[in-house]
Amino acid sequence: MAQTSSAHRVSHFFAKGTDPDELSKALSTSRTSLTAHPAANNDIAFECEFASAGPITLGLCRYEGEMRIKRQSEADNIIILLPRYGRLVLEASAGEILSTPARGVIVEASQDGSLHFLEDRQHLAIAIDQKELRNQLTQILEAPVPGSLEFAREIDLTAGPGMSLMQLATTLYAGLTRDAPLRRAPLALSSLSNGLMQLLLETVPHRLSSEMARTGSSPIPRHVKRAIEFMRANLSAPVTMQQLAAACGVSARTLQQSFRQFKMTTPMAYLHHLRLEAAHRELIQANPGQTVADIALKWGFIHLGRFAADYRARFGELPSHTLRTRAPGGSQ
Template sequence: MTFDCEFFSTGPVSFASCFYEGAFQCTRQTATDKLMIFLPTLGKAVFDPGMRQILSTPGQGTIIDGARSASAQVYGPRRHLALFIEHRKVANHLTSMLERSVNGDLEFHPYIELRSGPGRALMQLVETACNGLRGDAPLRQSPMALASICDAVTHLILEATPHRYSDQLATPAPLPAPRHVKWAIDFMHAHISEPISMDDIAAAAKVSVRTLQQGFRQFRMTTPMAYLHEIRLTAAHQDLMNGHEVQTVADVALRWGFTHLGRFAADYKKRFGVLPSQTLRGKGSEEGR
């Protein structure tokens, strides 16, 4: 078996262009906090993420959740482009599109139609990114252009692939949130690690608690405290992803205001699909390789 793979890391989004000659099987043991998208142009591969087998052939892209271990069988000659996007970036981008926080597994459908529509545009953009990052890497000289491509491929994944929030994306955009809701959100982000209360948030927003709750229900489809809980979970997740050996899950949880470790672990798994200890161990494994 021979192969030729080029990988290009750009932070939360990475690209790859791979060619394989011959057949082989491999198994990934370590979970990763990324969505893995494969866009084939030649040959066949079969992915098994533990639930059902997913066939990857030209014209049909596949999306695999890296939080789950998976095996793959590749039948060469095989050529594909690949895209790896951190869950955090996908969730943040979807939050921006919906103008409210999102929770839990996004439950992406495993297949992407590549012959037309957003899927075709996605494949063209990934190819453009790979061409711009190899050799003298002209895209590296234009960080704004590279960031725009990374945002665009994330947007296209959310449009090209059915997921748990697809129906909500298809509905008309809500009215802009009123000023007091924006003030409350700004206050929560500015004081995210402090023991702020509902009264504190309402005071910063210059409205009553009742008015603030009504505003969040109408324009964010959540409550102020649930929103605060969500951004704290995201901050804890980022800490665990960037963790090192002397940092424990308890350290991270307490830093972001989670005093009940069992509840923190349960909420974290519901939001990110893995336990906080798995994220921390996974980061350590990556650094040790």
């Protein structure tokens, strides 16, 4: 399911047929290859309509016949299947999960496995870029969020959060297809897209759910706040662990422990995160003639190759791409 950039441009795609190769092509993207395999001596048919907006792609898909759809490569997204009728089994190394009209499933692209369609099936599929989910979590937790989010793999669709997720996804999909008005309302589209991701992060258990709950209920210690204030005031200057601890009036050990408890990282890793954010902002707003090397060195990144790798891991693109396409006067 092809995805567009985070600018929330809307794209639309329709596929229908009986050829497994055509279905494989319709479901694959430039980053993820999927293949459809009908059961022996079994004919299949499919009809899928996809709409993409920024980091989210939604598709209403109808399948006929028993088949397996297997992923051939990894991608950094999650796929949520919200069934309307029919059963399928998510097959993975961690076990099998049966999806029915009362139970949705979440597939993380880093997992092994396949989808085994047991019978005719229709579901609403949501593909979300995990980078965008991590960005939202970073804002909530005020700390870098690396790696897979490891969502729970089942969603109860009969009540509570699952029902709300189904309703919001249905509304968003209806507003994106064909000539629906949401396609011409970018602010409303962005709000609904962000709302869907926020609902997912707040209501479906994942690796950092407890940290989200703690952020809302536990005040951050004063010495941690002081450390962050000192970091922000000295982002472009050399800063040592000893200087941080002295500025906060605590030992380096205490500061390390507090950052691990309340920010899920170390003080120096948090400083690195703030500097990446600062470099990102300046690359977006760079003046003509500024280079990646200039900006990297300003924010304390001496090793340009390592800076580029860390930047790409955080923002999903190389710093040169940000400078080229988003800075004033850059190509759009």
